[in-house]
Amino acid sequence: MRRLIAAAAVSLCFFIATQARASVVWRGDFETGNLSQWTSVDGLTSRLTVVSSPVRQGSYALRTELWNGDFASNGNRNELVRVVPNTEGQEEYYAWSTMFDASYPIANTWQVFTQWHHSGCCGSPPLEFDVNGQTMSLDSNVKTPLVTLWSTPLVVGVWHDFVLHVIWSSNPDLGLIELWYDGKKVIDGKVWQTLYAGQVNYLKQGLYRDASIQPTAVVYHDGMVIGTTLADVAPQLVPPPPPPPDEPDAGTGGSGPDGGVFESPSVPPQPAARVAGFNASGCSSAGSAGGLLIAAFALLRPRRRKR
Numbered sequence: 001m002r003r004l005i006a007a008a009a010v011s012l013c014f015f016i017a018t019q020a021r022a023s024v025v026w027r028g029d030f031e032t033g034n035l036s037q038w039t040s041v042d043g044l045t046s047r048l049t050v051v052s053s054p055v056r057q058g059s060y061a062l063r064t065e066l067w068n069g070d071f072a073s074n075g076n077r078n079e080l081v082r083v084v085p086n087t088e089g090q091e092e093y094y095a096w097s098t099m100f101d102a103s104y105p106i107a108n109t110w111q112v113f114t115q116w117h118h119s120g121c122c123g124s125p126p127l128e129f130d131v132n133g134q135t136m137s138l139d140s141n142v143k144t145p146l147v148t149l150w151s152t153p154l155v156v157g158v159w160h161d162f163v164l165h166v167i168w169s170s171n172p173d174l175g176l177i178e179l180w181y182d183g184k185k186v187i188d189g190k191v192w193q194t195l196y197a198g199q200v201n202y203l204k205q206g207l208y209r210d211a212s213i214q215p216t217a218v219v220y221h222d223g224m225v226i227g228t229t230l231a232d233v234a235p236q237l238v239p240p241p242p243p244p245p246d247e248p249d250a251g252t253g254g255s256g257p258d259g260g261v262f263e264s265p266s267v268p269p270q271p272a273a274r275v276a277g278f279n280a281s282g283c284s285s286a287g288s289a290g291g292l293l294i295a296a297f298a299l300l301r302p303r304r305r306k307r
Helices: 002-021 291-298
Strands: 024-028 040-042 047-051 061-066 075-086 089-098 110-118 125-134 135-140 147-153 159-167 176-181 184-191 201-209 217-227
Touching: 024 075, 047 075, 061 075, 061 201, 089 110, 110 217, 147 176, 147 184, 184 291
Parallel strands: none
Antiparallel strands: 024 217, 040 075, 047 061, 061 217, 075 201, 089 159, 089 217, 110 125, 110 201, 125 135, 135 147, 159 176, 176 184
């Protein structure tokens, strides 16, 4: 039983230490009721409105409307901008939700709804989420022609959840991409160049599209958050800790040389703190060893089966 308690306590200590290292970097979820979380607008502020319905989380979401002829920065766009650079070697997790209005126009050409634009003046960004026809995709422009890293059929009128893990690097052997879509992992640790050499990236969200598209489009965004771990941005996707190992069978006692009974060899009793895998310098930020042992006992307590 001591070994089970120790394993559970160590798992608890590791979980607490992991959470202590986690950090939410920024929120752009519109829970302020306005656009103040974002740095600037690239387009018409009148077409980028904070609404109370529909929402994916909290009380507010962004409604992006784009008309043919809405021009800014030499393109047909209405986007929000976060002017904070993604630099070489930086690792971040992004989570947000997007819904394309039921009236969203189907056009067999490019439409960008979330992008990490490069700091250079010209060309397409290293990483972007696109719609083209009836397909939604994650695309990269670091090679010619454009490379589609992931795609799925476009489904309008419902919220879709995105979680993106990126290591930003201009080195194709050091950059990394992982993607979860609607709760399922769809890109598993793909090594990929995510920055242009000598440049940085910055986040843009809204809608930017080929100027030849005529119909008005409406798309909603909600819940954007950036963190340093998956637990920061999507704790529901973090796998549970492994169960503690089963305690091995210690065997039974036997007869000694004088006919008496002796106990099977065992580890001498140790202080409770050492049994639980703690010492003076371990897991100090999580509280006392006694408190963790109590938590460990709670983890081992049988639970009543629900009917």
